[in-house]
């Protein structure tokens with residue numbers, strides 16, 4: 001079975017790319033397509049996860065939805081792909097459904113599992129903002145699968161791989177990219193495995209130092225509840241929940257967040273949840289694995305110290 | 316400026332999610348429906364702001380049954396000029412996109428807007444599919460949209476940060492947080508909405524490409540282990556040895 005995997009590369013093989021290649025390898029023999037000028041060692045590292053053929057469109061340098069769509073569709077035709085796999089990240093959201101519509105293929109948005117063992121192709125996705133799971137069956141011959149970040153464990157599975165250039169006329173993009181305001185260095189929230197989050201219980205933006213200290217000790221990404229973003233204490237991109245970013249990290253630490261249903265909706269896919277709250281009745285404790293009833297202003301620095309001690313004992 | 320805004324109904328965010336008929340159908344019992352927040356708060360309100368400032372019209376479109384009419388009226392109460400409902404169950408995203416595109420092809424809209432995703436299916440599919448079917452560029456996850464004559468400047472979410480882009484009419488855009496502020500309809504709007512046109516159009520044939528076999532609720536947490544605020548070393552040790560996340 002021929003599988004086409006689309007990934008975006010910088011100077012490192014991203015976790016999203018490893019997840020997508022691992023997923024593809026489970027479905028058949030994988031051709032990976034990518035664009036831009038990633039160095040050869042990054043390209044060949046994809047072979048470690050099962051990429052047999054690697055095609056690079058080197059002269060293509062920016063993500064323009066129509067151009068990328070044509071790229072994927074042309075490569076899918078060439079490889080006679082039955083499966084097209086990509087990550088459900090920002091680019092994936094713009095391009096995955098577009099590819100599916102172009103070739104009239106069924107699209108799975110945000111797959112969280114490999115296909116079930118059944119005659120038809122069925123995979124699980126999160127629905128109702130993480131409050132439920134749907135088993136989605138795809139009826140078309142070609143299937144486009146966008147996988148949710150942090151759902152598939154990357155597995156090394158070395159194969160012999162070849163790298164070659166891909167050049168074809170893909171038409172012109174009609175979106176002109178004028179500027180990029182970079183996010184900074186940290187791991188973006190949807191990909192983060194460790195997240196430290198805080199809410200209105202922190203009382204003001206000037207108090208976020210203790211949240212950032214803990215995040216730094218852990219190597220975690222920071223997040224916040226909606227009101228905190230709405231009143232401008234924290235940037236909007238940190239807002240998690242039903243109307244913010246939905247995340248599924250391994251560890252979610254929430255301090256001074258009550259655990260409203262709309263907040264839980266976006267974070268209850270986390271593997272382990274730690275809740276720190278002064279109020280023993282806070283609803284968040286019902287969704288928690290570990291709870292600390294206490295003042296975030298005292299508990300967070302103590303937890304940071306404990307993490308630092310643990311880290312220094314590990315080396 | 317002619318703007319089409321795609322809106323759909325979703326269960327109120329406080330709804331308990333349950334399923335019936337052997338877990339194949341959403342349990343609507345006691346559920347209140349609202350306009351999908353991304354469609355209403357951001358896409359619709361920004362469309363209205365643009366038209367109020369520069370002239371034009373805002374039409375909403377929904378693929379749904381008469382059960383959608385109350386939420387469509389809500390969108391009209393907020394200020395849309397008229398509404399279209401394609402009369403069919405929204406069976407899958409391709410089916411819905413095809414219906415919207417077929418209608419939009421006949422109408423020459425300058426901008427087609429959607430919310431970035433619905434809060435029930437979280438598919439984030441309709442905008443991208445409609446744009447392909449209309450052969451238009453698609454600006455996804457936009458948090459800002461400004462228009463000068465027939466050129467739009469937008470800010471959108473990309474992996475690396477916030478990208479500023481420019482695109483000419485016509486195009487499709489999906490709206491995320493920041494594009495506008497929620498508007499509460501006033502009494503005049505609610506009265507006016509009753510007589511605004513809601514055109515019901517039969518659906519075109521299109522076989523769905525996907526279907527939902529069944530639903531499942533995530534397994535509940537087994538219970539919370541409480542730790543004393545003084546024992547953070549113990550918490551770290553549990554995170555390391557018991558749950559193995561650090």
Ligand SMILES: Cc1cc2nc3c(=O)[nH]c(=O)nc-3n(C[C@H](O)[C@H](O)[C@H](O)COP(=O)(O)OP(=O)(O)OC[C@H]3O[C@@H](n4cnc5c(N)ncnc54)[C@H](O)[C@@H]3O)c2cc1C
Pocket residue numbers: 198199200201202224225226227228239240241242243244255256257258259260261262263266276277278279282294295296297328352
């Ligand atoms: C349509 C809709 C969509 C929504 N979407 C979202 C969403 O996506 N994400 C989201 O987060 N919310 C969302 N909300 C809002 C949600 O309902 C809650 O209002 C919000 O999550 C509460 O934020 P909070 O927990 O930070 O604040 P609060 O509810 O005010 O809770 C603060 C908590 O901090 C605790 N606390 C106070 N002092 C301390 C201290 N010193 N130490 C430790 N704990 C302390 C308090 O006991 C309390 O539990 C939505 C609401 C609606 C209506």
